[in-house]
Amino acid sequence: MESDQELKLVGFWPSPFVIRVKWALELKGLNYTYIEDDIFNKSPLLLQLNPVQQRVPVLVHLNKPIPESPIILQYIHDTWTDHNHTLLPSDPHLKAHARFWATVGDHKLLEYAWMAMICSKGEEKEGYVQSAIEVLGLIQEELKNDFFGGESIGYLDLVLGWISYWLPVWEEVGSMKILDEAQFPVIYLWAKRFMDHPxxxxxxxxxxxxxxxxxxxxxxxxxxxxK
Ligand SMILES: N[C@@H](CCC(=O)N[C@@H](CS)C(=O)NCC(=O)O)C(=O)O
Structure with a gap:
């Protein structure tokens, strides 16, 4: 177990990027201190830890900061190899594959869903919704087991995990539907399975x-x- 001094996570409560790091630390059973920041009034600590991007999450391990949630997940995977929960496969191709789909999830699905929520102009909003639906279809085809990580939650499940809780909130706020149970039964069940994990x-x-x-x-x- 890491002591509180060794491992800290700087975050912001509604962030879909911070939660994936929290989930990874919890799955690994690591002891850490969570520090809440305010991205609208950033603390000197955040500016010092991530001066280039000034964003959360930042993981601080042995006083060294690591920003960017996918990089943090990789760091957790590489650093705590002896902990029983494995995040990434050892096969280089499968590893690259998981990273690729994580990038698609963040740079396409999440981006389109976010823009669709914000946009109120009919045609433009519909365009974002349709683009999100298209990407979700591609992601669904990648799910071959209970989880993207196989039998248990892995790196890609954590990166896509926002689909199970953030997306329904964004759908309600944006008066739209992206994850339709009838259209995406496989992803719908995955989202439930993911959320049911204690x-x-x-x-x-x-x-x-x-x-x-x-x-x-x-x-x-x-x-x-x-918009
Ligand atoms: N690609 C980054 C995105 C992080 C991000 O956008 N964080 C937001 C909170 S949800 C933030 O800190 N925004 C403050 C800003 O952009 O100034 C990651 O995965 O960590």
């Missing part, structure tokens, strides 16, 4: 607070971006 569900922010937060963000960004 280490996953124990660390979710309250849904009612998420709805309030993302509705506020939707209105702010819609005005700022003229």
């Amino acid at each position: 280490k996953i569900e124990a660390h979710l922010p309250p849904r009612d607070q998420m709805l309030v937060y993302f509705e506020k963000r939707r209105i702010q960004l819609k005005l700022a971006w003229n």
